[in-house]
Amino acid sequence: MKYIIFDFDGTLADSTDVFIKAWNLFAPKYRYDPIDIEDVIATKHMSLSQRAREYHFPMHKLPLIMPKVYRYFKENVKDVKLFEGIKEMLNGLAAEGYQIVVLSSNAKENIExxxxxxxxxxxxxxxxSSRIFGKDTVLKKFMRQNQVTPDQIxxxxxxxxxxxxxxxxxxxxMWVSWxxxxxxxxxxxxxKFVAHKPEEISEILIGK
Structure with a gap:
């Protein structure tokens, strides 16, 4: 295995509070229901489309709303942190020779x-990925450009x-539970793998 590709929001970045604030900021304009952290926890068992129905979110307007949400993220990036232990885990994997890549539907500028x-x-x-459900296309392009096979990722x-x-x-x-x-x-x-804390990712991949 050569490349470890990480999702960003919810995996590396603890950005839930910022996204809740952004969601609620645009709720009146686009006529969907506001939420709080208890709602996020209560709907962990729901798919994205099920959550949209639950809170009357207009999925057809997603391409219009998400750029505004990511702009809000950029303006409030100081309020976003990595989950505890993430930085150390990434450094450890890199030290072992893994290439660390981030793939997200969030804006590249925000991530950087x-x-x-x-x-x-x-x-x-x-x-x-410019499309929230388009990561498979980006992954195929990544494999082609880097001449790697799925088992190397x-x-x-x-x-x-x-x-x-x-x-x-x-x-x-690898699914992470946080x-x-x-x-x-x-x-x-x-x-293939399940991790309940960042250090478990290191334990699974390099045994420490």
Whole structure:
């Protein structure tokens, strides 16, 4: 295994509070329901489309709303932190020779801003998907450009849509429990590994 590709929000970055504030900021204009952290926790077992129905979110307006949300993220990036232990885990993997890549539907500029803010220098590349359900396309392009096969990659993420994208292109997946989606959602997609804290990622991959 050569490349470890990480999802960003909910996997590396503890950005839930900022996204809740952004969601609620635009709720009146786009006529969907505001939420709080209790709502996020209560809907961990729901898919993205189920959550949208629960809070009357207009999925057809997603391409219009998400750029505004990511702009809000950039303006409030100082309020976003990496989860505890993430920086050390990334540094440890890089020291063992793994190439660390981030793949997200968040804006590349936002990701690079937070990595710089947190002093992370172990990430070699940041990839973004312009479509929230388009990560499999980005992964296929990444494999083609780097001339690597799926068995040379591990994707680490927290959401159902991440593992579904990986399964489309046969890339093994590690699910982390501290993110958005609950295990009951991803279990049926057969993740290769499960981690409950960042140091477990290191333990699984390098035994320490």
């Amino acid at each position: 801003l937070l990595l710089k803010q947190e002093g992370v220098v172990s990430v070699s590349e940041v990839l973004t 591990l994707y680490v993420g927290d959401e159902l849509r991440d593992i579904q994208a990986c399964n489309k292109v046969n890339i093994p997946f 993110g958005i989606d609950g295990f009951d959602l991803v279990e049926k997609e057969n993740p």
